[in-house]
Amino acid sequence: MKVLVSDSISSKGVEILKKAGFEVDVKTGLKPEELKAIIGEYDALIIRSATKVTADIIESADKLKVIGRAGTGVDNVDKVAATKKGIVVMNTPGGNTITTAEHAIAMLFSLARKIPQATASMKAGKWEKKKFMGVEIYNKTLGIIGLGRIGSEVAKRMQCMGMNVLAYDPFLSDERAEELGITKTDLDRLFSESDFITIHTPLTAETKYLINKDTIAKMKNGVYIINCARGGIINEKDLYEAIQSGKIAGAALDVFEKEPPEEGYPLIADERVICTPHLGASTVEAQENVAIAIAEQVVDYLINGTIRNA
Numbered sequence: 001m002k003v004l005v006s007d008s009i010s011s012k013g014v015e016i017l018k019k020a021g022f023e024v025d026v027k028t029g030l031k032p033e034e035l036k037a038i039i040g041e042y043d044a045l046i047i048r049s050a051t052k053v054t055a056d057i058i059e060s061a062d063k064l065k066v067i068g069r070a071g072t073g074v075d076n077v078d079k080v081a082a083t084k085k086g087i088v089v090m091n092t093p094g095g096n097t098i099t100t101a102e103h104a105i106a107m108l109f110s111l112a113r114k115i116p117q118a119t120a121s122m123k124a125g126k127w128e129k130k131k132f133m134g135v136e137i138y139n140k141t142l143g144i145i146g147l148g149r150i151g152s153e154v155a156k157r158m159q160c161m162g163m164n165v166l167a168y169d170p171f172l173s174d175e176r177a178e179e180l181g182i183t184k185t186d187l188d189r190l191f192s193e194s195d196f197i198t199i200h201t202p203l204t205a206e207t208k209y210l211i212n213k214d215t216i217a218k219m220k221n222g223v224y225i226i227n228c229a230r231g232g233i234i235n236e237k238d239l240y241e242a243i244q245s246g247k248i249a250g251a252a253l254d255v256f257e258k259e260p261p262e263e264g265y266p267l268i269a270d271e272r273v274i275c276t277p278h279l280g281a282s283t284v285e286a287q288e289n290v291a292i293a294i295a296e297q298v299v300d301y302l303i304n305g306t307i308r309n310a
Ligand code: NAD
Pocket: 072, 073, 093, 096, 097, 100, 145, 146, 147, 148, 149, 150, 151, 168, 169, 170, 171, 172, 200, 201, 202, 203, 204, 206, 207, 228, 229, 230, 254, 255, 278, 279, 280, 281, 282
């Protein structure tokens, strides 16, 4: 059987596929028309986030049995079109959880202490000690929207740093909240009491523009916002305006509605916004985890017909 790996993944994953006896082609950076032209030869397609598996690509995928995403979100796959064609879509949601939680926490500290701005200032030859006054996070309230895998890991770690944690998640049970020692709350309370808000939900019809001018109005003055989940959960125009007015003191963004954003995008140009180019899952460990997991899952499916998302 033939497997196409169309985004770069750790070589450990490729080795597993080859050891299982598959013919593996690693072809990254394909244009949509190039992928469409060759997809018909393959039994499995392994992707990260760059490859967009549209209905048009799927139409030509006549032998394809499985699409494996080395990562969490499967937003770059047309799942309806894949399902109609009998193609299984699988992901590896557990492999980058800790790494992404650590990234969100790094963003939170960077926001509180203006570390990226101070670094840029020193690299420009300046010594602006007064300009970069920070805030402590100790005894502050952290509002977590979405208490799944990543949100829970953020909660556990930030409780150890002395933060009071509030969480909003419509699917969170009272038992789980109690087990984590966090206060389960509604969104209005989370907005009105949090000093920092971090988002860890998928992008769905319910979470699209969850952070917008109306919800921002309910927040504390001077709140900080972190988004390492998905672009589109925050209305970026409303966020920009709230930062200009001082309502929001700063934002840390790893994900954007359009990736990469336009050059000179005002939100990114603003000094109170710190940002990373969708690096949440980018550690050696996480990339090995997701590559190994997706390779094993694809092997299991093609050989034994077993479906799992590790
Ligand atoms: P998860 O499924 O384990 O957790 C998501 C949580 O969001 C669930 O507990 C769910 O109940 C909750 N939720 C769903 N709808 C909600 C709503 N309307 N309001 C509040 N909560 C809601 O997912 P995860 O692995 O923790 O990932 C969280 C997000 O992070 C996803 O969007 C994922 O794609 C993203 N992610 C980003 C990176 C990155 O590189 N930046 C890396 C990994 C994951």
